[in-house]
Amino acid sequence: MKFLFDLDGTITSAETLPIIASHFGCQEQIAELTRRTVQGNVPFVESFIRRVNILGNYSVEETVRVLEKVPLYPEVKRFIDEHKEDCIVVTGNLTCWCAGLFKKIGCQCYGSEADCENDKVVKLKTVLRKEQIVDRYKALGETVVFIGDGNNDLEAMRHSNFSIAVGLTHNPAQSLLSICDYVIFDETALYRQLSQLSGEIGKNKSVVISCAGIGSRLGLGLTKALVQINGNSLISLQLKLFKDVEDVRIVIGFQANDIIEEVRKYRGDIIFCYNHRYFETKTGASFFLGARHANNEIIEWDGDLLVHPDDVRKLLNVSGEYICYSDKTSEETIFVRTDSEGRVVSFSRDCGDYEWTGPACMFKRNLVYNSNNVFNMFEPLCPMRGINVRAYDIDTYNDYLRVSEITKQWKF
Numbered sequence: 001m002k003f004l005f006d007l008d009g010t011i012t013s014a015e016t017l018p019i020i021a022s023h024f025g026c027q028e029q030i031a032e033l034t035r036r037t038v039q040g041n042v043p044f045v046e047s048f049i050r051r052v053n054i055l056g057n058y059s060v061e062e063t064v065r066v067l068e069k070v071p072l073y074p075e076v077k078r079f080i081d082e083h084k085e086d087c088i089v090v091t092g093n094l095t096c097w098c099a100g101l102f103k104k105i106g107c108q109c110y111g112s113e114a115d116c117e118n119d120k121v122v123k124l125k126t127v128l129r130k131e132q133i134v135d136r137y138k139a140l141g142e143t144v145v146f147i148g149d150g151n152n153d154l155e156a157m158r159h160s161n162f163s164i165a166v167g168l169t170h171n172p173a174q175s176l177l178s179i180c181d182y183v184i185f186d187e188t189a190l191y192r193q194l195s196q197l198s199g200e201i202g203k204n205k206s207v208v209i210s211c212a213g214i215g216s217r218l219g220l221g222l223t224k225a226l227v228q229i230n231g232n233s234l235i236s237l238q239l240k241l242f243k244d245v246e247d248v249r250i251v252i253g254f255q256a257n258d259i260i261e262e263v264r265k266y267r268g269d270i271i272f273c274y275n276h277r278y279f280e281t282k283t284g285a286s287f288f289l290g291a292r293h294a295n296n297e298i299i300e301w302d303g304d305l306l307v308h309p310d311d312v313r314k315l316l317n318v319s320g321e322y323i324c325y326s327d328k329t330s331e332e333t334i335f336v337r338t339d340s341e342g343r344v345v346s347f348s349r350d351c352g353d354y355e356w357t358g359p360a361c362m363f364k365r366n367l368v369y370n371s372n373n374v375f376n377m378f379e380p381l382c383p384m385r386g387i388n389v390r391a392y393d394i395d396t397y398n399d400y401l402r403v404s405e406i407t408k409q410w411k412f
């Protein structure tokens with residue numbers, strides 16, 4: 001697996017061209033152009049040519065020295081140091097300006113090329129198209145992960161096998177969010193996801209909260225994660241329950257931006273996993289997408305499910321796979337059938353001893369893609385340990401009223 005990184009704002013904690021500009025005192029011209037380029041409002045190549053025209057008049061050697069001092073994100077740098085052979089930097093920036101910076105990063109770096117004479121840039125020769133580097137590694141049979149934040153990373157992301165949009169320096173370009181697999185706003189979370197992708201799996205449990213659906217049966221015109229329960233959004237209550245879990249992954253689709261905004265009020269280190277096909281798929285697909293690069297033990301949690309805080313604490317300490325159920329409270333439901341030892345033997349639409357509510361825990365080795373429901377993914381694994389919990393899901397408006405009432409006394 002190869003990890004291809006954008007440079008500006010992804011590895012460096014600031015955009016490099018504005019730093020050069022401010023060093024030479026021409027920041028205003030550059031700043032506006034950079035801002036509009038990152039947002040995708042000026043085509044990258046045009047903008048880059050215009051910026052090189054301005055900055056090329058200044059000393060190349062001095063530029064190299066300025067860029068050498070640009071700070072790097074320590075956790076990103078740590079990952080690169082630990083995987084030097086598999087990390088590659090791709091930047092539109094000029095290799096003649098970045099020579100020192102590339103050396104400091106310490107892995108293979110690709111940039112745009114220019115002719116220099118008398119310590120000045122005289123001619124731009126090539127502008128790097130990042131997707132070509134992606135294609136080159138894929139042609140060698142590599143699986144490519146692309147990590148970037150700007151609109152000029154869009155094609156490279158599209159060509160790569162997996163893509164991570166990052167919002168470390170500024171929010172990632174909106175265009176990336178309609179195609180990326182992950183969006184991450186925190187460098188420790190990014191380090192964690194990169195390590196997981198490279199096969200270094202953490203020992204702790206992961207929690208995957210599925211919030212991609214449209215919540216149509218509820219009729220509030222909101223995805224369920226954002227529904228207010230006694231003055232708190234449902235997702236904020238979930239986050240309180242999982243405050244001690246390191247690897248919390250939230251699957252998003254419908255109203256993704258609103259969920260991201262709400263979640264980031266409470267926690268920065270969440271790994272957001274996209275289910276772009278949320279309209280055509282069910283919870284199984286969301287769970288798969290959230291779990292495929294997680295730790296080995298994965299707790300599946302529906303975004304509309306509330307479980308009594310004491311039971312949550314208990315569940316987080318259980319090791320191994322399990323399926324949770326609760327006493328029957330809903331009319332329309334999936335039932336579980338249990339054996340004399342309390343193990344879940346099957347699911348049924350007609351009748352059973354308890355109501356299937358989730359959560360459930362699965363080893364990653366048992367994860368198989370399924371566009372149907374989560375319980376369909378657990379069916380082949382039965383019989384499985386069953387755990388009775390006080391769990392309530394919010395499917396309909398009546399559920400919503402009932403759960404609001406029940407949870408009033410809960411201490412989150």
Ligand SMILES: [Mg+2]
Binds near residue numbers: 006010149150
């Ligand atoms: Mg960038």
